């Protein structure tokens with residue numbers, strides 16, 4: 001794992017130089033917000049593409065929807081709000097209030113009120129996801145303050161690798177599964193918020209990575225070894241940084257601006 005983290009660290013330096021620093025701060029923020037919001041909602045079944053998410057970011061509720069439900073649009077609009085709430089102030093410490101507020105903003109317009117769910121409130125029944133039945137919900141909720149304090153202490157001490165802090169929080173949060181809805185999206189938002197505090201790029205988990213992500217969560221829980229999830233986060237981040245840098249290089253070097261008529265086959 002040490003080798004992988006070294007590779008990750010050196011790629012972050014290169015990525016900052018070739019990608020991050022070449023954007024204006026505002027444009028890079030918006031690029032990340034759109035990319036992350038689209039993928040973070042897609043993992044949970046939202047069908048908006050990244051391009052459609054960009055249109056929604058630009059036009060808001062004026063967007064004329066084609067083949068997309070209002071529910072999905074609200075899910076993404078609320079994700080933008082939750083993202084802005086967290087990332088507009090990276091100095092704010094991790095507290096229970098911050099996490100509850102994030103989940104509240106995220107689920108405000110889409111949570112199933114008919115089931116008695118309240119945005120920003122913990123669950124009052126047993127939780128499960130896929131084939132995992134989580135621990136007793138009351139015990140899990142009582143462990144939230146300790147998880148949050150340990151994470152905030154680790155952030156302040158800054159002894160562990162940022163990816164390590166982010167994945168430890170993520171693993172424990174997902175397995176506490178404290179909310180009736182939005183645990184996955186909230187967990188990924190807070191994990192990226194922790195990374196951003198250390199000036200690290202987002203780990204963006206989309207539908208392509210979903211199966212490997214859930215497998216990493218399950219293996220990490222089974223072996224009580226969060227390094228398994230850290231490896232997954234590192235590899236996911238490396239792949240995206242590499243893809244964006246390759247794309248930029250390729251479009252710079254191999255840009256074809258021919259006006260010659262195409263040869264008939």
Ligand SMILES: Nc1ncnc2c1ncn2[C@@H]1O[C@H](COP(=O)(O)OP(=O)(O)OP(=O)(O)O)[C@@H](O)[C@H]1O
Pocket residue numbers: 043044128129130131132174180181182183184185186187214217218
């Ligand atoms: N089999 C599984 N074992 C452990 N964790 C899982 C499993 N399947 C999914 N998860 C985790 O739970 C999250 C989904 O949780 P759930 O199905 O309860 O949705 P949610 O928390 O209501 O909201 P969201 O739609 O944002 O995830 C996934 O994103 C993943 O982090």
